[in-house]
Amino acid sequence: MLTCAQCGTELTAAPRGRRPRYCSRSCQARAYRARLGSRPDQETGRATGERSAPTPALRAEPRSASDAGLSRERIVRTAIGIANADGLESMSMRYVAHELGVKVMSLYNYIDGKDELIDLMVEAVFSEDGERLPGGGGWRAELEAAARWEWALYSTYPWVLEVIATVQPPLVPSLLAGFERGLSALDGLGLDPVTTHHIYLGVSGIVQGLALLRVSEIASERRGGHISLSQWRAVKVPAVLEELGTDRYPRQAALHSNPGVLTDLEEIFEFSLRRLLDGISLFLEGQPGPSPEG
Structure with missing residues (x-):
């Protein structure tokens, strides 16, 4: 074997x-x-x-003069910068080492490899930004704040969506703490743990689903895409509908005079979030136990 x-x-x-x-x-x-x-x-x-001495992965001092100033935090910050600028697919241990001006094997004195590096990147992003979420104001205000924070996160760090919107996200402390804060917004409403999870994941799912368009738009801009989402909706879609016959797709053709309606992702996000929270409010009103806040 x-x-x-x-x-x-x-x-x-x-x-x-x-x-x-x-x-x-x-x-x-x-x-x-x-x-x-x-x-x-x-x-x-x-x-x-x-x-x-400490194990190599946690080594505190550099091995050589060329590694002076190298640290786990610098490696992680450099990797985040690369992922933000060029996408996660471009981020590699070799690329990070090049940006830091060190040999690639020097990085392994601090980090086991790319998988651990990505975990540390997620940990850094969530621990830095997640603690800023305001508390209080009732379940609706807290869920809304969490959703807006997550939406902004994917615009700032587009690569994060690719990492955490999976069946096996990195179970780093700051990500788990953020999830716990989201669930705590529904404390005191008499809900069982499964229903609480369903509600919070539903809100997060709306954010992640729409963020796919936002992240795709950012990636297209990064690659120097020749056509934007607004151009696609304003030019490409009407042209295809006209060629195929607008009478076959009358509801889509009706938006021809308002192409911006489906290209304003912020507005679509705001509308979807409000309607989802309205629906959750109606659901909670029918539940036994304490009356819902918000």
């Missing part, structure tokens, strides 16, 4: 090419550090890994 040389996880060999030795880049990096640590120090003759 073929297993990872670092952690022992079972591997599946490709039908062609070299047989893999590691299950991930993180394991490959750990093995590299282990080999590096076993080499004799030229001055002391001891293995470099024998001295009492």
Whole structure:
């Protein structure tokens, strides 16, 4: 049986090419550090890994003069800047090292690999911005504030949506704390935990669904897209409807004189959020227990 040389996880060999030795880049990096640590120090003759020091992933001091000033926080901030400017798909350990002016393996003294780096990026973003959410004012005011904060987050950090809107988001403390604050908006209403989760996830889902358009728009602008959302709605859509026959799509053709209606994402977000909160209010009014606030 073929297993990872670092952690022992079972591997599946490709039908062609070299047989893999590691299950991930993180394991490959750990093995590299282990080999590096076993080499004799030229001055002391001891293995470099024998001295009492923090583990490489938490190492506090740089290994060389060229790494002076390097820290986990600098690495994370640099990675966030890259992801904001060029997208998460462009962010790599090599790119981050290039921006910092260090060798790529220097980063592994502080971070295990790209997966951990992304977790730390999410942790930094949520811990920095999430604590600013106001409290009080009733369930509606608090849910509305949480939704607006999340909407603004995706406009500032578009890559975050790609990371957390999945079935396996990073379970970092600040993200869990933000989720807990959102759920707490419904405290005291006599709701069971499942209903509370359904309500909060419904509000967050509206935000994330509309944010897909916003993030796509930002990505298009970053790539130098030749047509914007407003141009698409004002030019492309009417042209296609005219070619296919407006009588086949009369309801869509009726918007031809108001193309901006479907391109103002802020207005669509505001309308959708208000209507969803109205519906939740009606639902809570029919629930037994304390009368809902807000």
